[in-house]
Amino acid sequence: MNLVQDPLLLVHVNLFRAGLLISLIVAGWGLFTYLRRGTASGGLRSTLVLTAILFVVQGLWGLLLLATGHHLKDSLHVLYGVLLVIALPVAASYVGQNRRREPLVYGIVGLIMAALTIRAFMTG
Numbered sequence: 175m176n177l178v179q180d181p182l183l184l185v186h187v188n189l190f191r192a193g194l195l196i197s198l199i200v201a202g203w204g205l206f207t208y209l210r211r212g213t214a215s216g217g218l219r220s221t222l223v224l225t226a227i228l229f230v231v232q233g234l235w236g237l238l239l240l241a242t243g244h245h246l247k248d249s250l251h252v253l254y255g256v257l258l259v260i261a262l263p264v265a266a267s268y269v270g271q272n273r274r275r276e277p278l279v280y281g282i283v284g285l286i287m288a289a290l291t292i293r294a295f296m297t298g
Contacts, residue, residue, distance in 0.1 A: 182239055189232040190295050193258070196225045197287040204281025214276040222262055222280060225287075229258045247297060254294035261287050 203218050233255045246252070265283040269276045 182235075182242060183244065186232070186235050186239055186298075189228065189235060190291060190298075193225075193228055193232055194288055194291045194295075196221070196228060197284050197291055199284075200225055201281050201284030201288060204277040204279070204284055206281075207277035208281055212277065213273045214280065218277065218280065222266075226259075226262045229255075229261075229287075233259055251294055251297040254290050254297065258287055258290050258294065261290070 200218075200221060203221065204214070207214065207218065236252075236255060240246075261283055262280075265279050269279050
């Protein structure tokens, strides 16, 4: 079944696209802010919250796909999904009170999340 025939799968793929885009935005924003010797703004932090929510929704949608009879090509897909959901909370715990390091950590995590998003797509 292709994407046109399966609206549930189409939503999952579009969430992938949004996740990849927002991860790259977080990476660029965080690294640019760090290189300019800035600190994380409220806008960056709000984007991080939206990113975390997006990946939780993506994971829940994936569970819906499994519940409706869709199958995975590779079980690594689930691992990548779990890593995407926990990446930002782990990064936030690593940052702690170090406000200078915060944009660097989030920039690097944004790159890692973009890579995980691509790998999840490849194994889906």
